[in-house]
Amino acid sequence: MMRLVLSALLLIATASEGFTQAPLRIDITGVGSRQIPVAVAPFESPEQTKNFSRTITDVIRSNLARSGVISIVDAGVPQPPLNERNAIEPLFPEWRQKGAEALVIGSTNLSPEGRLDARFILLDTARSASLGGLAISAPATELEARRTAHRISDFIYEKLTGEPGFFATRLAFVRKDEAIYSLVISDSDGQNSQIALRSREPIISLSWSPDGTRLAYVSFEERNGITKPIVYVHTLANGRRSIIANEKGSNSAPTWAPDGNRLAVVLTRDGNSQIYIVNADGTGLRRVSRSTGIDTEPTFTPDGKEIYFTSDRGGSAQIYRVPADGGEAKRVTFNGPFNARPQISADGKSLAFITRREKLFRVAVMDLGSQQETLVSQGPKDDSPSFAPNSKWVIYSSRLGDRDVLSAVSIDGKLRTRLSAEGSQVRGPAWGRLP
Numbered sequence: 218m219m220r221l222v223l224s225a226l227l228l229i230a231t232a233s234e235g236f237t238q239a240p241l242r243i244d245i246t247g248v249g250s251r252q253i254p255v256a257v258a259p260f261e262s263p264e265q266t267k268n269f270s271r272t273i274t275d276v277i278r279s280n281l282a283r284s285g286v287i288s289i290v291d292a293g294v295p296q297p298p299l300n301e302r303n304a305i306e307p308l309f310p311e312w313r314q315k316g317a318e319a320l321v322i323g324s325t326n327l328s329p330e331g332r333l334d335a336r337f338i339l340l341d342t343a344r345s346a347s348l349g350g351l352a353i354s355a356p357a358t359e360l361e362a363r364r365t366a367h368r369i370s371d372f373i374y375e376k377l378t379g380e381p382g383f384f385a386t387r388l389a390f391v392r393k394d395e396a397i398y399s400l401v402i403s404d405s406d407g408q409n410s411q412i413a414l415r416s417r418e419p420i421i422s423l424s425w426s427p428d429g430t431r432l433a434y435v436s437f438e439e440r441n442g443i444t445k446p447i448v449y450v451h452t453l454a455n456g457r458r459s460i461i462a463n464e465k466g467s468n469s470a471p472t473w474a475p476d477g478n479r480l481a482v483v484l485t486r487d488g489n490s491q492i493y494i495v496n497a498d499g500t501g502l503r504r505v506s507r508s509t510g511i512d513t514e515p516t517f518t519p520d521g522k523e524i525y526f527t528s529d530r531g532g533s534a535q536i537y538r539v540p541a542d543g544g545e546a547k548r549v550t551f552n553g554p555f556n557a558r559p560q561i562s563a564d565g566k567s568l569a570f571i572t573r574r575e576k577l578f579r580v581a582v583m584d585l586g587s588q589q590e591t592l593v594s595q596g597p598k599d600d601s602p603s604f605a606p607n608s609k610w611v612i613y614s615s616r617l618g619d620r621d622v623l624s625a626v627s628i629d630g631k632l633r634t635r636l637s638a639e640g641s642q643v644r645g646p647a648w649g650r651l652p
Contacts, residue, residue, distance in 0.1 A: 241407025
């Protein structure tokens with residue numbers, strides 16, 4: 218299990234290392250007009266892997282249910298072993314009668330080396346056919362059982378919907394408890410949450426490295442008697458933090474280039490906020506944007522050739538794009554008086570951003586091919602959109618009464634979930650892949 222070690226520069230207390238917070242609560246707030254009914258049978262197992270089988274079964278069912286496009290049919294008892302084809306054949310009419318269009322049958326066991334071996338197949342009951350399966354070997358731990366379940370869920374989701382899954386991914390977000398800010402890493406379902414950093418000062422602008430091993434963020438810290446924003450890169454495996462930008466004035470809004478070797482940052486070292494590119498070790502700083510206004514919130518295109526960003530150079534906050542090597546910037550958004558916080562999907566097809574419409578701050582998604590915009594959130598105070606690695610979902614900060622929660626929505630706005638933490642405020646999410 219990856220251990221997240223807190224940086225000595227910002228420890229609240231040494232004893233807080235490895236501290237685990239309560240998981241996020243997930244509520245499904247919107248589902249598709251049609252849901253695919255799926256039965257997930259309890260994974261068959263000997264006594265020594267019974268707990269792991271229970272975890273895998275429960276996590277798969279929970280994942281598929283929160284997708285918004287799959288409903289779970291009660292599967293009852295474990296089904297026949299995977300290698301008994303004669304026993305599987307009668308299942309097709311039986312489960313069609315129970316209303317299931319697909320059936321998941323699996324098993325776990327311990328290998329001679331003491332590893333957890335999980336196998337499963339996905340059956341299409343309507344066509345009386347197998348849609349395939351996987352055999353996964355992992356360390357015999359509860360954490361790896363959960364990760365195995367996420368991988369299985371991704372397989373099932375893709376086979377049934379035709380789209381890549383998003384379950385075997387990770388979230389980073391900032392959790393505030395009274396006067397303490399915590400940088401938290403969790404699985405996509407809010408479970409297995411770990412604190413990477415704790416501080417009495419704000420932590421903002423989280424950005425995952427493409428390989429899922431590092432986070433860039435802005436931390437407000439006192440240095441030489443002055444509290445100022447500084448850009449850090451945090452290696453999660455060992456807890457080491459490196460200062461990437463600590464120029465005079467403000468250092469903010471880091472975002473990774475697709476190659477994982479560079480970041481774009483926003484600095485005021487030369488006057489107004491402008492966009493710069495810096496190597497991941499803090500060297501090679503060079504300026505990209507040049508305007509008399511404020512240029513901020515950069516995000517790279519998937520090919521690394523362009524940067525989308527927010528600027529008030531036209532009189533109000535709008536989104537522009539500029540070549541990553543510098544050059545003429547072109548305006549992208551024209552609807553509404555305020556458009557900011559741009560984020561590009563991994564497939565390069567969609568742009569998510571915050572727009573102000575009728576005094577409400579909402580998440581919009583633009584199809585970059587057609588320039589068509591869809592308002593996918595309700596407001597009134599939404600912020601910090603971040604795409605899932607499969608490009609089909611966006612997570613963002615939202616306000617629910619007097620609480621800050623996280624909300625996730627499909628890019629067409631039809632499917633919704635909400636993530637909240639009891640007694641805490643959660644903000645500034647970033648959605649990343651597993652390393």
